[in-house]
Amino acid sequence: xxKGRPIRPDEVHELKTVTIPAEVFDAFNECIAKVxxxxxxxxxxxxxxxxxxxKMPGLHRRTIFENHWLDVEEAYRAQGWTVFYDKPxxxxxxxxxxxxxxxx
Numbered sequence: 001x002x003k004g005r006p007i008r009p010d011e012v013h014e015l016k017t018v019t020i021p022a023e024v025f026d027a028f029n030e031c032i033a034k035v036x037x038x039x040x041x042x043x044x045x046x047x048x049x050x051x052x053x054x055k056m057p058g059l060h061r062r063t064i065f066e067n068h069w070l071d072v073e074e075a076y077r078a079q080g081w082t083v084f085y086d087k088p089x090x091x092x093x094x095x096x097x098x099x100x101x102x103x104x
Contacts, residue, residue, distance in 0.1 A: 024069045027051035028076075032100050045070065045087070045096040076100060 031048050032041040048070065053059055064070060073083040082103045087096035 019067070020069050020072065020075070021056070023055040024052055024064075025072070025075070027055055028072055028098075040099055040101040043098045043100070045098065048098070073098075077103070 027048055028043070031043045031051055035041045035043060049061060049064060052064055052069070053061060073085060076083045080103050082101045084099040084101075085096070086099075088094050
């Protein structure tokens with residue numbers, strides 16, 4: 001991406017990825033590896049948040065959400081994953097989660 005011009009829609013993904021700290025990807029990677037069953041990994045959002053907080057002592061959890069650090073789907077898709085994210089709707093009660101599968 002060239003500096004000094006408006007960003008193109010197809011460049012946002014790359015720029016977004018570099019604004020997410022390496023510790024966030026490390027946390028996701030560890031969580032994926034921990035629950036990988038050979039076909040997919042279902043990760044509860046809270047487990048990733050706790051892993052990030054463990055890796056970044058002193059970080060406030062609100063910083064993770066304010067900076068959209070959990071918006072990693074496109075970065076993982078670019079690496080060959082199919083990624084699904086689900087969170088409860090207004091009247092639903094379950095934990096938000098990610099599912100990572102090898103792209104077919």
